[in-house]
Amino acid sequence: MNAGLATATSGRVLRQVRTDHRTIALIIVVPCVLLGLLAWIYDGTPVFDAIGPALLGVFPMIVMFIVTSVATLRERQSGTLERLLTTPMGKGDFMLGYAAAFGALAVVQALATTGFAVWVCDLDVAGPLWLLIVVAVFDAVLGTALGLLASGFARTEFQAVQFMPAFVLPQFLLCGLLIARDQLPTVLEWVSDVLPLSYAVDAMKEIARNPDPVTTVLTDLGIIAAFIAGALALGSLTLSRRSA
Amino acid sequence: MMNNSGPAVAVSGLQVVRGKRRVIPKLDLVIPSGQVVGLLGPSGSGKSTLMRCIVGVQIIEAGSVTVLGHPAGSPVLRDEVGYVTQSPSVYADLTVRDNVAYFGRAVGLRGQDLRDAVDRTLAEVDLVSHADQLVQDLSGGQESRVSLAAALVGRPTLLVLDEPTVGLDPVLRRDLWALFRRLAERGHSLVVSSHVMDEATRCDRLVLLREGEVLADLTPDELLARTGAPDADAAFLALIDAEAARAAASPAPSDRSAS
Numbered sequence: 275m276n277a278g279l280a281t282a283t284s285g286r287v288l289r290q291v292r293t294d295h296r297t298i299a300l301i302i303v304v305p306c307v308l309l310g311l312l313a314w315i316y317d318g319t320p321v322f323d324a325i326g327p328a329l330l331g332v333f334p335m336i337v338m339f340i341v342t343s344v345a346t347l348r349e350r351q352s353g354t355l356e357r358l359l360t361t362p363m364g365k366g367d368f369m370l371g372y373a374a375a376f377g378a379l380a381v382v383q384a385l386a387t388t389g390f391a392v393w394v395c396d397l398d399v400a401g402p403l404w405l406l407i408v409v410a411v412f413d414a415v416l417g418t419a420l421g422l423l424a425s426g427f428a429r430t431e432f433q434a435v436q437f438m439p440a441f442v443l444p445q446f447l448l449c450g451l452l453i454a455r456d457q458l459p460t461v462l463e464w465v466s467d468v469l470p471l472s473y474a475v476d477a478m479k480e481i482a483r484n485p486d487p488v489t490t491v492l493t494d495l496g497i498i499a500a501f502i503a504g505a506l507a508l509g510s511l512t513l514s515r516r517s518a
Numbered sequence: 519m520m521n522n523s524g525p526a527v528a529v530s531g532l533q534v535v536r537g538k539r540r541v542i543p544k545l546d547l548v549i550p551s552g553q554v555v556g557l558l559g560p561s562g563s564g565k566s567t568l569m570r571c572i573v574g575v576q577i578i579e580a581g582s583v584t585v586l587g588h589p590a591g592s593p594v595l596r597d598e599v600g601y602v603t604q605s606p607s608v609y610a611d612l613t614v615r616d617n618v619a620y621f622g623r624a625v626g627l628r629g630q631d632l633r634d635a636v637d638r639t640l641a642e643v644d645l646v647s648h649a650d651q652l653v654q655d656l657s658g659g660q661e662s663r664v665s666l667a668a669a670l671v672g673r674p675t676l677l678v679l680d681e682p683t684v685g686l687d688p689v690l691r692r693d694l695w696a697l698f699r700r701l702a703e704r705g706h707s708l709v710v711s712s713h714v715m716d717e718a719t720r721c722d723r724l725v726l727l728r729e730g731e732v733l734a735d736l737t738p739d740e741l742l743a744r745t746g747a748p749d750a751d752a753a754f755l756a757l758i759d760a761e762a763a764r765a766a767a768s769p770a771p772s773d774r775s776a777s
Contacts, residue, residue, distance in 0.1 A: 282623035290611045293652060353607030357668075360573050361624040362596045515591065518536055518577045 275366040283363070283371025284378070287345070291379065301341070301383055305333040306390040313395035326397045327478040328451050330406055334383055334414035335471060336446075338376050340438050342421030346372070347434045350425070355513065365510040373418050373506065380414025381407070401481035405491055409481065412498045413474045419505035420470075426512025445471035450479070470501035524587055526551045526676050526707035527572055532581035534567055534730070541567045542730035545581070549709060549725075554702045556721035557711040558754065564730035565711040566604055569678050572709065573601040586675060597625040600669035604680040606661045608668055610654035614645050617653060618667045625672035639671045642697055644690060659685045666694075677701065679710045683717065695720045718750040726757060733757055 291297060309329060316322040349355040358368060384407045391397040399406065424441050428434040448458065448466040455466050455476075466472045477494035480487040527549040534542040542564050549555050557565045570576035571583050574591020583590035586598055608617045618639055622632045640646045643663040648656060653664055666682050677698075683691045695717065698708050702722065710721070718724050719738045726733040726741075734741065734757055738750065745760075747753035 278626075278628070279624065282620060286609070286612065286616070286620045289616050290609060293611050352610075353603045353605065354609060356575055357601060357603065357607045357621075358624060360575060360591075360596065360599065360601050361621070361672075362593075362626060363624045516575055516577045 275364060275370070276362070279363050279367035280370040280374065283368055284375035287372060287375035288378065290345075291375070297341070301337055301379065302386045305337070305383065305387045306394075308333065309387060309391050310395055313391075313397070322395065323398050324479075324482065325451060326391055326395070327399055327406060327482040328449075328475045330384070330387055330391060330410055331413045331474040331478040332446060332449070332451070332471065333387065334380050334410050335417035335420075335474065336438070336442055337383070338380060338414045338417030339421040339424070339442055340435070342372060342376055342418045343425040343428065343434045343437060344431065346422055346425035347428055347431060356517070359513065359515045365513045368513065369419075369422055369506050369510055372422060373415050373502075376418040377411060377415045380411045383414065384410035399482045400485045401483075401487040401491075405481050405487065406478070409474060409477045409491065409495065412495055412502075413471075416470055416474065416498055416502050416505070419502045419509065423505045423509040423512065426509060442471075445469045448472065449475040451475055470498055473497045473501075524551070525549055526553075526555075526586060527709070528582075528584040529568075529571070530582050530584075532568075532571060532583060533579040534564075534571065534576060535579050536567065540730070542571075545730065545732060547725060547732055547735065549707065550723065551707045552702055552705050553722035554698050554708045554710060554720070555723045555725060556718050557709055557725050557727065558713065558715065558718055558750075559727035559733070561713060562729075563727040565727055566680055567730070568727065569601070569680050569709065569711060572676075573599055573678050575601075597672060598675040600672060600674035600677045602666050602669045602677075602679045602682055604684075606665035608653055608661065608664045610661075611652060613650050613652055614656070614664050614667075615640065615649040617664055618671050621668035622671040625674075627672065635671050635673070639667045642670060643667045644693065659687070659690070662686070663690075674706070676707045677709070679708065681711055681713070683712065683714070691717070715750040715754055718754075726754060728758060728761070733761060 309326065312326065312329065313322045388403060388406050388410065392403060420441055424437040425434055428437055448462060448469055449471040450466070455463055455472060458466060473494040477491045480490045484490065525548045529545055529547040532542055532545040533540070545568070557568065559565055567576060571578055572585060572590055585595055588595050615636060618636050619632060622635050627635050640649055643666055645660065645663055645667065648660060653661055656664070662682065662685060666679065669677060683694055686694070698710065702708055721738060723737055724741055725735050736744070741750065741753045745753040745756040747756050
């Protein structure tokens with residue numbers, strides 16, 4: 275792996291995103307609107323303070339999953355990926371480049387969404403705000419890594435978009451947002467233990483209720499990081515230099 | 519540029535299956551260094567597949583492909599071999615300059631070297647005035663030149679170009695062929711496919727493919743002399759007719775009856 279090649283790739287991906295103003299607007303505005311809607315629905319109840327932070331972790335993952343799986347599929351279909359892999363660009367450089375670029379985008383998204391949730395929607399968390407942003411960025415990179423992996427199994431844009439519900443919705447249902455994970459039926463609790471989004475939501479919930487959540491959150495972040503590494507490693511297996 | 523005294527490409531006993539079809543049944547070919555070699559043949563004759571084998575992206579059934587003394591696709595070859603696919607493979611949502619610069623970075627160019635290489639390449643493909651336009655706003659011919667520029671920017675020892683002049687006007691085609699000639703004079707090797715036979719006369723050497731087999735491997739003069747045809751188009755047809763007549767006259771040889 276080569277830092278220069280990965281940096282070149284993330285610079286290129288960010289330049290591509292920069293020409294697409296509508297996508298940038300959607301990435302930043304849509305989570306804010308959804309959070310605002312939720313705050314309004316639960317106006318006057320304590321529910322928003324309980325699930326708002328968890329959603330701050332869920333949105334970046336979903337958005338980055340979709341953006342990455344479509345972007346990577348485009349690379350496969352346009353022939354740019356095959357071409358890149360004939361150059362010194364390695365699979366690892368390619369994947370890290372994407373992860374870094376969308377990670378950077380996630381920082382912007384997390385700053386906007388968290389700021390909106392806290393100052394406009396009056397979200398109240400016990401823990402430090404910066405930690406919310408750190409977890410959101412990890413979730414976004416997780417979404418990117420899973421998106422890179424999923425795009426390896428998609429042959430068309432239709433399939434790529436369908437992978438969002440297939441990969442993400444089960445995690446969403448089991449992550450502890452609807453029902454606390456320890457109240458799930460035992461088998462489902464085991465399943466939720468091996469899904470990465472569960473740990474993202476655990477971390478966010480911890481920040482919401484604990485004034486000093488750093489140690490617990492670090493453990494969750496470690497688990498998420500392991501999932502990211504695993505997804506990137508598996509994803510790199512789907513990038514093959516040679517094809518039939 | 520890699521120093522290589524041997525041939526640019528040596529193919530031996532190559533077999534390729536795509537889908538259920540045996541696209542290349544058995545192919546042997548040597549492509550000399552420092553020449554412009556034209557790969558000609560009707561569509562479906564295996565030109566693109568052979569090029570994919572040379573750049574090392576094609577899964578092959580049997581045989582070997584040696585490029586600049588190394589197995590095709592080896593890591594040492596990655597900044598020595600430039601590949602331009604038939605349909606342009608560049609980023610539509612980047613400017614022309616950003617595309618060329620990115621592929622320059624991919625082969626390790628940085629700083630002033632990169633800027634110089636990008637400027638030089640943009641001039642070579644005549645896109646200086648469009649440098650800051652997005653590729654999606656260009657015409658098809660311009661887009662294919664961006665794709666060509668992305669391979670030229672790294673000045674690879676071997677350039678593999680799949681129909682680089684399709685859809686280009688005569689002036690631009692003449693200029694590009696002049697560029698290919700200059701590159702060959704400086705020691706680069708070029709494999710250029712085309713189904714426009716009049717481009718054949720601009721090559722040092724021609725390889726005529728038909729149904730995945732080498733029909734002829736000769737110089738343009740030899741082609742005209744051998745067939746007595748007035749131009750490359752007629753010569754190619756004459757060769758195909760002669761081959762068909764020979765196949766009809768004698769029963770298929772045993773090594774081909776199996777396939």
